[in-house]
Amino acid sequence: MEVVVGTCGFSGKGGRRNYYNSFRGVEVQETFYRPVPLETLRRWRSEAPEGFEFTLKAFQGITHPASSPTWRRAKGIKPTENHGFFRPTREVFEGWEYTRSAAQALDASVVVFQTPPSFGPTEENVSNVDTFFSKIDRGSLTLGWEPRGEWLNRPELLEGIFKKHHLIHVVDPFRRMPLVESKVQYFRLHGIGRGEVNYSYKYTEEDLLRLLSIIESLSASKVYVFFNNIQMFQDALRFKELLERR
Template sequence: MIKVGSCGFPVARSRYYKIFRVVEVQSTFYDFVNPDNLRKWRDEAPEDFEFVLKAFQFITHPASSPTYKRARHLKNIKLENLGNFKPTKEVLECYRILKDYATILKTRMIIFQSPPSFKPEKENIKNMENFFNKIDRKDFILGWEPRGKWQSEEIEKICKELSLIDVVDPFLRAPTYGKIFYYRLHGGKGYKHQFTDEELEKLAEMVKDKTGYVMFNNITMFDDARRFLKFCNELDRSLLSG
């Protein structure tokens, strides 16, 4: 069984809820958010609708990342203590807040995306080990999407040791580890690629008889996700969850 959705709401939420059963929340990557807004989302969404959280960049990305330009709530926080999974009090507090968001949204899955600058070096790997061994994981399924030059063997080893799902774009590489799969389809450079019918048919065959998520993150994510639902229904109606 699979769930299909997009990374963020590409259309009005009311319209989105009528078509899909999952969304990956992007606002929690860029900055702290108002919990009341999350409560509103949870209340207005269908009971079986799922919110996946993308973890704060403050956990995964250093303050030198250009994405920090969108952060507005970092006053009095030591920026040098943020990012790269450093097990600092600041990073651990960010996770505690993220966990509160997850409770509000009844989230079961959290995605951590590390930047290309986060390389397979001893210090970075040690940071990951310390971070994931310290946090309260509750019953969350945790996924890691490594960017940059990581070897498959390195990714598999870390995911196994830390009980993480290897989050991938399946058109770039196959996942190395995970009890379920989590696909993030970026659409190439600049997120501009619109997936062809042939690619979506191939993707539907890829996920047949598997359990997981197919999340579109390209400019045409809404149309592509809808088209992919159609291909899944044509291939096997029992393939889709919800």
């Protein structure tokens, strides 16, 4: 089994160069908040060492409505009622075309969609998800979805969607396990305790050993493990070192 460890976004002191020297994978966050110029993404790809892996978070125009506070970081982009919730609109599909181009610029193989808790399993939203993933051209990309909110109380519905559209169930393994088996699994770690996220949490040695045990129990051939807490650089580095000692 191959395990790729890193963080959600470039983290730590010393910028990208230090990050490249510390890890062999990163989940790019900038593409979620705004369309980063493809020239910039190609530069990141060219400066990264051979074998380094990029994954990326899909542009929020696909998943997050205009009311989402995440748009405050969009730097001049004004969302409309046609954005978000996988709506079958020109704006949403344009968001996908940018995301796919960004993945190509980074030579990324995995794209992650994260939906806000306000995106619930209504009949309309289920239809939107089905239409979106049926219509887009994903090429050779592996797509993952991290649902939140009321979706988590509808495991049978979610499992059906994941299987129908060949999606990875992106999860925090300290809170739940993927509903579907896959050759590739994708973990995003948001801290333990206090609801769905606890960014201030620092993982203990016991936590990291438990994470290792969870990964070793999987039948996947590849697992991405990206930390997403305040101490993410240090915690990811500790887990990487633990893996290397096994």
